[in-house]
Amino acid sequence: MSTVKTLTGEEHFKAVISHAKEYGFIFQSSEIYDGLSAVYDYGQCGAPLKNNIREYWWRAMVQMNENIAGIDAAIFMHPTVWKASGHVDAFNDPLIDNKDSKKRYRADVLIEDHIAKIEAKIEKEVTKAKQRFGESFDEAMFRSTNPRVVENQKKIDEINQRLKDCLERNDLEGVRQLILDLEIVCPVSGTRNWTEVRQFNLMFATQMGSVSEEASTIYLRPETAQGIFVNFLNVYKTGRMKIPFGIAQTGKAFRNEIVARQFIFRMREFEQMEMQYFVRPGTEMQWYEHWKQARMQWHLTLGISSTKYRFHDHIKLAHYANAACDIEFEFPFGFKELEGIHSRTDFDLKSHEQHSGKKLQYFDPELNESYVPYVVETSIGLDRMFLAVLSATYKEETLEDGSDRTVLSIPPALAPVKCAVLPLVNKDNLPEKAREIMDQIKFGFDCMFDAKDSIGKRYRRQDAIGTPYCITIDHQTLQDNTVTIRERDTMQQERIHTSEVSRIVEERVSMKALLSKVS
Ligand code: ATP
Numbered sequence: 001m002s003t004v005k006t007l008t009g010e011e012h013f014k015a016v017i018s019h020a021k022e023y024g025f026i027f028q029s030s031e032i033y034d035g036l037s038a039v040y041d042y043g044q045c046g047a048p049l050k051n052n053i054r055e056y057w058w059r060a061m062v063q064m065n066e067n068i069a070g071i072d073a074a075i076f077m078h079p080t081v082w083k084a085s086g087h088v089d090a091f092n093d094p095l096i097d098n099k100d101s102k103k104r105y106r107a108d109v110l111i112e113d114h115i116a117k118i119e120a121k122i123e124k125e126v127t128k129a130k131q132r133f134g135e136s137f138d139e140a141m142f143r144s145t146n147p148r149v150v151e152n153q154k155k156i157d158e159i160n161q162r163l164k165d166c167l168e169r170n171d172l173e174g175v176r177q178l179i180l181d182l183e184i185v186c187p188v189s190g191t192r193n194w195t196e197v198r199q200f201n202l203m204f205a206t207q208m209g210s211v212s213e214e215a216s217t218i219y220l221r222p223e224t225a226q227g228i229f230v231n232f233l234n235v236y237k238t239g240r241m242k243i244p245f246g247i248a249q250t251g252k253a254f255r256n257e258i259v260a261r262q263f264i265f266r267m268r269e270f271e272q273m274e275m276q277y278f279v280r281p282g283t284e285m286q287w288y289e290h291w292k293q294a295r296m297q298w299h300l301t302l303g304i305s306s307t308k309y310r311f312h313d314h315i316k317l318a319h320y321a322n323a324a325c326d327i328e329f330e331f332p333f334g335f336k337e338l339e340g341i342h343s344r345t346d347f348d349l350k351s352h353e354q355h356s357g358k359k360l361q362y363f364d365p366e367l368n369e370s371y372v373p374y375v376v377e378t379s380i381g382l383d384r385m386f387l388a389v390l391s392a393t394y395k396e397e398t399l400e401d402g403s404d405r406t407v408l409s410i411p412p413a414l415a416p417v418k419c420a421v422l423p424l425v426n427k428d429n430l431p432e433k434a435r436e437i438m439d440q441i442k443f444g445f446d447c448m449f450d451a452k453d454s455i456g457k458r459y460r461r462q463d464a465i466g467t468p469y470c471i472t473i474d475h476q477t478l479q480d481n482t483v484t485i486r487e488r489d490t491m492q493q494e495r496i497h498t499s500e501v502s503r504i505v506e507e508r509v510s511m512k513a514l515l516s517k518v519s
Contacts, residue, residue, distance in 0.1 A: 002399045005397065026046050029041050037260055045417075050383075067245040069247050071247055073227025074227070077219075077221060077230070080356070081352075092199035092202070099191075107172075107197045111175075126139060129146070163175070164315045167316050202222060222255050224249055224274045225274050225379065231247065232360055243373060246278070248273075253272045264384070273380050273385075277291065280371075280373065285322075285323065301518045304389070304411075309328070320344055324341070326338070339381075340380075395408075406460075406463065407463040408466035413510060418467070419468075420447070421449050422472045426451045426452070430475070431451050445506060455472065481499070482497050483496065483498055485501070485504065
């Protein structure tokens with residue numbers, strides 16, 4: 001039996017970041033020039049992991065739902081798109097600077113972090129009580145009656161309410177006052193010497209056209225959703241879609257984030273996976289509930305502990321939304337948004353109708369009338385999902401014999417390499433035999449050949465990149481055509497015939513098996 005080392009959130013996060021670099025998952029962009037802030041490159045292990053997560057999402061959406069069509073819209077769009085979507089006028093974050101450290105923060109995030117600290121106090125009380133009362137512990141009762149918990153919860157509710165009121169009224173002075181009243185200090189300087197709160201637009205602008213008089217300002221898209229809205233009519237007509245139907249896409253989005261920290265959690269260039277579901281007005285709440293459950297199911301199917309996920313209802317709804325929530329994930333730095341699920345009414349299509357002068361309506365044969373459909377969207381950041389998988393599966397273990405290993409227990413269907421092919425020693429015809437096996441199996445899944453160093457070291461290297469299976473070719477293989485297959489998490493080995501390798505590995509790592517559990 002192995003034991004998993006306990007790490008604090010901070011230690012865990014630091015270890016994940018350095019592991020990601022050391023094993024070729026993620027590199028800082030332009031590192032030889034000291035990097036570009038909040039921009040990252042995916043390395044030889046990161047790129048396949050990211051592709052596999054994207055594939056899992058795409059196939060769960062597009063392949064498994066007959067009524068969801070997948071598209072790939074351009075990053076550049078007509079500038080009026082961003083007028084219509086509201087991004088030119090209102091895609092702002094409230095920012096605040098600390099005069100002593102000269103550091104810039106998102107004012108709302110400072111307040112949310114403060115709330116998270118109070119939440120942590122509550123959780124500590126609950127954990128302590130759970131241990132004290134054991135089996136007979138009634139958590140709901142404890143949360144509603146324990147004076148310290150009740151008082152802290154009241155504080156949280158009051159702060160949330162004040163923040164919501166201020167943001168709805170665009171009362172930036174009120175937001176600043178809240179920061180002062182809560183005695184929030186700058187994490188760097190430790191002081192409360194804050195500037196005013198100002199709004200800052202997050203879109204990157206650039207010029208299109210070669211002659212400067214003709215050039216027009218266009219934007220790098222800050223979300224992929226608008227590429228779907230402007231193609232609503234195209235897909236509806238050419239795909240002969242019937243409501244309810246969805247359009248899905250994955251692709252890059254760009255935001256000039258004020259506070260770009262926390263590794264790939266908040267980047268300036270990132271990738272989104274979004275699906276807009278067009279429904280008959282009046283049925284949107286039913287579909288909102290449907291997609292909340294369906295998306296949670298997609299996450300849980302991966303086998304990552306369900307305690308790491310929770311729903312969080314938005315305290316401040318955008319003016320056009322009639323329901324919105326996040327799926328939050330427990331990253332090493334706490335529960336944060338991983339995915340958003342929003343009921344957006346007919347806001348986007350109506351606005352594009354007004355700005356483009358084109359009718360964006362659906363003719364409903366059952367009702368015999370045309371209308372602008374309502375939209376329920378699901379929107380998840382691919383990079384955030386990558387970080388969720390990496391941080392939840394990273395483990396440092398002490399083995400029975402006292403040695404250590406670092407392992408990524410990535411769900412097999414997502415693992416960058418599915419199977420390593422290892423000749424026990426680099427001589428005696430074993431490498432040749434191993435190559436022969438590799439050449440037979442490499443068509444079905446990603447394999448890696450490794451003959452260097454001791455077998456123990458090679459197993460550790462594969463554990464560290466999350467390879468679920470290692471095939472070892474030894475002297476017995478030359479006699480009877482059998483190999484050992486070692487499973488990453490249990491480290492158990494069994495002997496199988498070489499002709500079985502392909503089938504056994506394929507069965508256990510297959511995306512197909514994973515997808516069949518989602519539905
Ligand atoms: P946040 O509140 O964290 O800024 P948001 O509410 O602005 O996120 P949305 O506009 O709803 O995010 O975007 C949908 C998803 O895109 C988010 O749930 C997140 O996973 C991802 N995402 C948004 N901004 C970033 C970013 N800067 N870097 C990486 N992923 C992002």
